[in-house]
Structure formats: structure tokens, C-alpha cells
Amino acid sequence: MRYGFIGCGNMGGAIAKAMANSTKNILLADADEKKAANLAAELGVACGNNEYVIGQCETVFLGVKPQMAEEVLKPLQARIKKKRPTLISMMAGVSIARVKELAGDDSLPVIRILPNTPVAVGKGVIMYHTSVEVQKEVLEQVLADLAPAGVLDEVEEKMIETGGTLTGCGPAYMYMFIDALADGAVALGVSREKALLYAKLTMAGAAELALQSDKDPEELKQNVCSPGGTTIEGVKVLEEAGFHDAAVAALQAAFEKSKKLI
Numbered sequence: 001m002r003y004g005f006i007g008c009g010n011m012g013g014a015i016a017k018a019m020a021n022s023t024k025n026i027l028l029a030d031a032d033e034k035k036a037a038n039l040a041a042e043l044g045v046a047c048g049n050n051e052y053v054i055g056q057c058e059t060v061f062l063g064v065k066p067q068m069a070e071e072v073l074k075p076l077q078a079r080i081k082k083k084r085p086t087l088i089s090m091m092a093g094v095s096i097a098r099v100k101e102l103a104g105d106d107s108l109p110v111i112r113i114l115p116n117t118p119v120a121v122g123k124g125v126i127m128y129h130t131s132v133e134v135q136k137e138v139l140e141q142v143l144a145d146l147a148p149a150g151v152l153d154e155v156e157e158k159m160i161e162t163g164g165t166l167t168g169c170g171p172a173y174m175y176m177f178i179d180a181l182a183d184g185a186v187a188l189g190v191s192r193e194k195a196l197l198y199a200k201l202t203m204a205g206a207a208e209l210a211l212q213s214d215k216d217p218e219e220l221k222q223n224v225c226s227p228g229g230t231t232i233e234g235v236k237v238l239e240e241a242g243f244h245d246a247a248v249a250a251l252q253a254a255f256e257k258s259k260k261l262i
Contacts, residue, residue, distance in 0.1 A: 001141055004057030004085070005029060009066060010037050011259060012063025013089055014120035016043060018149035021122075023106045023171035029053045054079040054135060059086045062099070066091040070102055077104035086138055088113055092164065093261045094156060096131050111142065114164040115149065117171050124150030125167040129157040165255040173250060178203055199250050 003019060004027045005012050015027060016039065026045040029052070030036035041045035053060055054076050064072050069091055073080075080087075086109040089099050096110045108129045118124040126149060130139060144150055155163060178199045185195035210220060225232040238244075 001025070001059055001138070001145075002027065002057045002058040003145070004053035005063055006053055006060060007031075007065075008036055008064030009063060010117065011115060013039055014063060014117055014124075015061060015063070015090070015115055015146075015149060016045075016121065018119050018124070020045060021147050021148040022145040027053050027057055035256065050076060050081060050088060054083055054085060057085055059088060059138065062087060062089045062091055064091065066093045069094050069098070073099070073102040074104075081105055085136060086111060086142075088142065089174065090115065092168070093161070093258050096129070100131070107133055107134065109138070111139065112160060114160050114168060116167045119149035122148055123152055126150060126152045127155045127163055128152060129155060129159055129160060161258060162255065165251050165258065169251065169254045173247065232253065 002025045003023070003262045005016050006029050008016055008028050008030045010032075016028060020043040020073060021025060024043070024045055027045065028036045028040045028047040029050050033047075033049075036047040048056070050072065062069075062072070084105070087099060087103060089096070090113055091099075092114065096112050097106075099110050099112070100106045100108050108131075111134055112126055112130075113126050113128045115126040116124050119126065126146060146152060178196070181199040181202070182192065184194035185198065186192050190198070195245045206220075210217060213220060215223075221235070225235060
């Protein structure tokens, strides 16, 4: 099965890089032709334009911004009707029904996914939902070729928006916390280089421990907080500063914004 990519920016490019570990049967296209050519050279795959991708590929990833969905898909309707590829949409806020409408075919097989940027290093989360027209063998092949990107989780379509706010936006919030922890260590006299390394490793290790444990995060936190110790003093400061509520509010704000993108 040949995979096409219409749009290979941050997210499309990350998925293409992950899939290149499974297959080189990939064709890239982007409004920035130089970007597509450079990535194709890096991955050892081919590149072309949108029309060529639709004509040559059985499965096509749509990695464009949701605001561009109509501009990109409507000119391709005739080619899509002729080829009838399986479309894999990464466009936040654009439903499967809307993808079919813009593609000009209400019986088109469509897979909707929402990956996050860690897919580039094989540690991503990809939620997905399929239309009834997607063939079982096609889905199985797509999932197998996406496996190097990280964890794949089939969900109801509405979960793409809600859960995706956490998985999609969450990495940015994690980076903010890494940076803040490093700044705190620098203020205590640790070099910036060491502080960043320690912060990154500590977050990665804590996340791995949480993944491997059946304990609730609150219990894991308490395991670090000795009575009358140093950690609980820092926890008190975070709580007093509204750390928990700020994180909840950040996700809620991101979700509300996502509904206004298109």
C-alpha cells in the first residue's frame, strides 16, 4: 500500500518520519515544495504535488490546517472520486462527515486520527476513529505501519476532540514545566545545561514509573513526600499558586479554542 501525505509540516512530517521506519512506499506533497523535497530526501521517499498524491496513493494523510480543508480538498474532488483512496485526516475539529463532504463523496472511507508531536520519537499517542467504509485489512495495515509512532487507541469520534486536547496540547505544557524546573535549579546554582538534563530525565522517569504502576498519581506523589520533608514544602507552594486548577483551566481553554478553528 502506498501512502501519500498532503501537508508535511510539524505533524504530517512527524508521522511521515515514524512511518518511514515501516515503509518507504511514501509520497509527500506540501504547499511549500522545498519543504516536501527536503523531507523526502531525508527519509529516502518520493515527493510530488497534491494531484499526483491522490492519483498514485491508496491511502492519503491530510496534514493541513483545518482552516485549509476546503481550499485543499475541493479542487481534488474529481480525482478523489476516480481513485477513491482511504483518507486519513489529522485535521483538528474537522469531522469525518465534513471530510467526506469536502471530498465530494459521502461514501468515502475515512480514518480520523489525532497524533501528538512525540510520534516523531516513537512515544506518541494516536487516537483514531474510522468510518464504516474503511476495509478491515486496510485499517490493519495502517495500524501496523503506524506502530513505530507510539500507542494507537481507537475511540469514539467525539473523544478525538476532548482527549485530543490533553494529548495534543499536553506536550507544550510539559515543556513549560521542564523549563520552569530547570530555571528553579539554575537559581539554586546548577548550570543551565545540567538543570535541563535533570528536569528532562526526571519527567521521563516519573512518567515511565506512572505508566508501569497501578497506583493513582496522588499516591505516587505521596510516596515522594516524606512527612515534614522538603518535597511537601514544594507541593504546598505549587498548590497555593493554583498549579492544579491552572492545568485544568489550560485544557478547558484549549478545547474551547479548538471549536473555533473552523
